[in-house]
Amino acid sequence: MSSESTAPVATNFLRNIIESDLSAGKFTEKRWAGQPGPASVQMAGQPDPARIRTRFPPEPNGYLHIGHAKSICLNFGLARDFGGVCHMRFDDTNPEKEEQEYVDAIIDAVKWLGFDWNANGTEHLYFASDYFQVMFECAESLIEAGLAYVDEQSPETMRTMRGTLTEAGKDSPWRDRPAEESLNLLRQMRDGKHPDGSMALRARIDMASPNINMRDPVLYRIRHATHHRTGDQWCVYPMYAFAHPIEDALEGITHSICTLEFEDQRPFYDWVLNNLQRLGKLAAPLPHQYEFARLNMSYIVTSKRKLLQLVKDGHVNGWDDPRMPTIAGLRRRGYTASALRLFCERTGVSKSNSRIDYSLLDQAMREDQDPHAHRSVAILDPLKLVITNFPADKVELCHAPRNPHHPEMGMREFPLTRELWIEKEDFAEVPPKKYFRLFPGNSVRLKYGYVVTCTGFNKDAAGNITEVHVEYNPDTKSGTPGSDSVKVKGNVTWVSASHAIPAELRLYDRLFSEPFPDAGDGDFLACLNPTSIETVHGWLEPGTIAEPGVVTQFERLGYFVADAKDSTAEKPVFNRVTTLKDTWAAGA
Incomplete structure (x- = not known):
């Protein structure tokens, strides 16, 4: 299913949880029908051949970055090490921002890192859009049980009525509308009879909850937008917080591993699962969500909005610019998949946020390639x-x-x-x-x-x-x-x-000159490093291998790789991946 581990396995709280769950026989009664499905499908299945199930669930609204690489290595690695299966799932519930280009790029990146999703004769590649009908039926069940209602307040009014961290929210005037009326309105929403923003389906929980995420969160909103897979079949789409637990349950996920920003969402995750199981929609055992600290690195930004801005405003030459922290950019620059896996393994897994210095990635690259790279x-x-x-x-x-x-x-x-x-x-x-x-x-x-x-x-x-x-x-x-x-x-x-062979050599450095370019309210673009690339025309030893993906150590200078887009046999172009030692701290 995946590549071999590149470093000694260090224990962490997630491994301890999984070991405890397996020792307690938590999943011995779990069943798997050979495909995702609701309780009626899964309960008719056979005992699950996977000891655990994890998933990597990106939204296809951009290219994956190095933070995603850590999540990929973690989810696929845990499944590999514990005799389980990791699903590749696209959370494509937002048609206005998602594209097939991103789906293709994500699949390519995960495979390049050394992982796949084939196990026990099944390709575990899934899309949230595969489950739109089941999700809609789950929403109908919540309405019928008095646990959801259609609200006709504007989005702005909903936000105002939601309250603050110190003030309770206020009930919507539509909160107690009859279930039959809400059910009819939801179906009208589905059938395209209402404009965007005119109404939404909300969970009926507690507007006075100290957790603001439990104050009747929106489950469905109207979006008249063409979806990259389902076209115009739907004009209502589930919110991620509602879709996510259902997707996990349909796929039989045991350990749903998220980053810390989703910790406050866990009560709603459990609310959705517990109620839908009680209503007969989802099979036990239910998934459980666990959170770990995301990867924060110095001298980069990982916000998709900011990465997209760098691309669209021309500060870099595309998502795969070798200065970008995207997996495509790191790959084109010349970082190897094994170096990224080593880096992710070394950064560890914890519940505490911290900054990882960029130099650790370069160190992993040097250690990965020094024993192998041609000189x-x-x-x-x-x-x-x-x-x-x-x-x-x-x-x-x-x-x-x-x-x-x-x-x-x-x-x-x-x-x-x-x-x-x-x-x-x-x-x-x-x-x-x-x-x-x-x-x-x-x-x-x-x-x-x-x-x-x-x-x-x-x-x-x-x-x-x-x-x-x-x-x-x-x-x-x-x-x-x-x-x-x-x-x-x-x-x-x-x-x-x-x-000697004439060649163009591109000497790359950090994209930003400040270690925390997106800290505070400052303009991250003001921190762009004006010398993040220097292009020189030099001479190479005859016989130098100029093939993309083949790392060469140029003596005294560092590790270089032929550029995958611009290099040709007649006019080789080499990218410097990293120097032989870290010189950034010295200002070089």
Whole structure:
């Protein structure tokens, strides 16, 4: 059903709850009919082959972000580890904001992370819209039982009458209307006989409840909008708080795991389930909702509204811009699915809100890829280096490990020629203290090659250094007996000027310059980092793999991946995923 765990499993309160439930045999009588359904369907089913059932229930109104990745890993991971099943369910009850594009993107993201929803011969892919008829029948049952009524107050009046945290709400003048009248009006609403906002179905609970969510919440509202799956079949849609518990129960979910903002909604969740079970609509055992702290990371925003604003206003180049915290953006930038799973595992599960520093994601990426990524060399800010005593027509092969941790991966080879590219920062006309790279009279090793000594340099009319001259010691090639005959303190990376591959390299950094861009009432756009991307044109070691999804460590520079959209064999484009060490704190 899902990928293997990427880190040792640490216990948490959710695991403890599940272990306790299983030990107590809480679900031994639970039945499963092979598909979701009300009590009449489920009670005719067989004993449930899944020990537990969880679900990942996104609304298809945007692309998933890294916070969703944690929920995905948590729900699918718990099901995997406890012999259960995790359902993939779309909460598509808001037709005005939902699109098939988002459905497709979400499915792609979850599968890329390494999870699927096939178990026991069944594909557990579901939509709230699959249950619209059952939900409507549940609403009718609540009306008949005196537990719901149609209210004709305007939405503004309802909000006013709801009261405040310190003042009780006031009953609607329609609260005691006969059940038959409410039932007739609800059906008229369904049949399109009333305009948007003219009436709504509300639960009849307690307008004086200290929990404001229990003050006769709305169950159904009128929306004359085309749904991406059901078209114009419906013009009334259930509210999420009403739909959510019904969906869970129809699917036989045992542990409904939400983030902390839904904690105050749990009493209403239980009210819906308990009453509908009593009315014969839902089968026992009922789902139970549990809440955990959502993932809050520094230097990003995860509000779908704000992410959509970044896209629509052109601050980024789409939902998959490599600076975005969306799974599509992280994937395009080059973060691996295994690195994201490792990161989510390490952030843990708790009931307390906290901020996770972005650097922990980069650390997970480094640890995930250091043992596996191929090594190569890239020169981002090139300066010509000429080995004046090296024959102009000579090409000599040098060798280096593809990955130093795994000799069995073999060696890579690349040519050494008279003219090379090195980084400009590797030469100084007047060196500062403790500078061990090239300067007049100093010797360094061309990494995997020879020891060279700087003999001079050229400048242009503007005083810019255009070329550095060195002489090589032919007895000092790396890997030969004489390689240690001359001791030097500095190593310089290089590529052959005549063999190097020209490439565009995009150096990404944090999208925001402030750690908490959406804190308080400030404008989060004012915190955009003006240097979140720098594009340079450099040179790559010949043989560098330029395939999207294949991570390469460019020595000294960091981890890079060919861009999935813009890179071609003729014109490779590489994205920097992360540097080799965290430099953000130092202001780099």
